[in-house]
Amino acid sequence: MSFERVREKLNILADAAKYDVSCSSSGSIRTNKNKGLGNSSGMGICHSYTEDGRCVSLLKILLTNYCIFDCAYCVTRKSNDIKRAAFKIQEVVDLTINFYRRNYIEGLFLSSGIFKNPDFTMERLVAVAKKLRLEENFNGYIHLKSIPGASDELMFEAGLYADRLSVNIEIPTISGLKLLAPDKKHEDFTKPMLKVKNEIVRYKSERKIIKNTPKYAPAGQSTQMIIGATGESDKDIMYSATHYYKNYNMKRVYYSGYVPVAEDSRLPSIGSQVPMLRENRLYQTDWLLRFYGFDIREILNNSTPNLDIDIDPKLGWALRNLNHFPVDINTADKRMLARIPGVGMQSVNRILKARKFRRLDREHLKRMGVALNRAKYFMVCGAKNWETKDLQPETIKGLILQSSQGKFRNKYSSQLSLFN
Known part of the structure; x- marks a missing residue:
């Protein structure tokens, strides 16, 4: 395939990936070995940010923007009239290696729309990571976006080659998910999360006994919520985030303001984008819960369901x-x-x-x-x-x-x- 066609795919699929903000690379240490290519530093490798604060330092792309689902909030939903593209597995591998050698990137963040079915898509994502690790001897950072509904076997294999895994919960509440993504089930998100959590715990325990046990998703797992697509209060959002931190050992929960992409009676109108300041207040609250010893009920409760935008x-x-x-x-x-x-x-x-x-x-x-x-x-x-x-x-x-x-x-x- 011609270079021009690959570049066209890159433009389409990199642009489609910009709505996913959960691409932090901190928390993983993967040292170079056998004269391989690259390494992953525990200090994190996200150095470059867009003007609105989103990290772009990794090669951040979708495998494809084709999707069998029609989620109202998603730009790649099947009913949206957009230009579609799909990478071959080897094309993603080659792009990652070539970009790394040119010092453009230090790792890969790979997500995807869902074509055919979740297992078919997840299998291709895992194949990219596996080729990078085993054939290219690539020791840089790899973050794979897990596909909701994928089998336990594929989730297990993904954790052996990726530094971090993530399943985006997308909408903070079950009722909101039913409204905007009726084809999806809440358990399709939570089942792979639980699998990853249990495997991380198991592998850590085994490493205490057998030192050469391979690392499993050493940077843990994360998730992302879309803010402002439905009418959830800040209390609803942060109580949901607290649930995932507590029950699934999340490293991070990311909050992404809804960007209107089409007219839909279920969604806010085009032009009514969620202010960045609300995202910032949610992140500040998240920080207080994780590092300052606050209980979520102290900050948000029935008498204070929303954060004050004017002050932290x-x-x-x-x-x-x-x-x-x-x-x-x-x-x-x-x-x-x-x-x-x-x-x-x-x-x-x-x-x-x-x-x-x-x-x-x-x-x-x-x-x-x-x-x-x-x-x-x-x-x-x-x-x-x-x-x-x-x-x-x-x-x-x-x-x-x-x-x-x-x-x-x-x-x-x-x-x-x-x-x-």
Whole structure:
């Protein structure tokens, strides 16, 4: 097949893959061996991002954009009038190797529409990874998108050659999935997730006894939810994410704002794209749950079903729970230090180390990277009185927003002055 035809396929299938944001490559260490090609670093290899924050550093493509399903939210659904293409297995292998040798990429993210049936498609995805590992001796990062409904045998084989596997749950709730993708079943997503989880656990246990046991999906598994295609609240979304973290040992759950691709009475109208800021707030909440010790019920519940777009979720929680403040920087435990708005986990660890040697004041905190424009309303350090004790939550929120806007204006003005 001509180079021009392969390039045309690449344009079509790389463009179709841009809606999948779950292509992080961190968490896997695969060292080079037998003078092979490439390696996968534990630090992650996603270095390049588009202007809207989506990672594009891997060779990120679909095997095909043909699909037997007609999911309303998907650009590749069978009823959509788009140009179709499909790679041969060897074409994907050759593209990956050639791009790697030219230093364009450091790994492969391979997804696919579903043609014929899930097993037929999954078998071809596995064949690509298998050829790269065994025939090309490729030790770089490989992320395979698992096909909902694929057999346990194929899911098992996929984990032997891929660093990470993922099954996109697509819609956060079962009711939303039934509405927009009636041909799909919820268990088609959860069954392969459970298989991968169990195999990872089994292989880790075996490696403790037999050191040369091969690694199975060493970077774990992830999933992605489309946000804003149906009417789920932030509470619905994050409770669902918490379920997958807890029950399927997910490494990451990704949140992708719905991009209107066609007129459909079941979907938001074209032009009503989900704001990136909502995605950002969901990721911040996800971060609080995984690294800051928050319980999802503290942040989102029946009285607070949606996040405040104006402020980050930790500040939102603090304003609703002023009875927990002020926190004394010099005596508080790690858990409460991490709950002060404007104090990140790096700063928390610096505070815990530094206060062993002296009492800390605001100047010390500033040097540690604490955002005092927010933190000062929720802490004390050396002062006898809490200077903001009489302020109401809405007043504090207004002052913080005013301060943040002022900082943005000052930064913008200083940038403009460079060109005067």
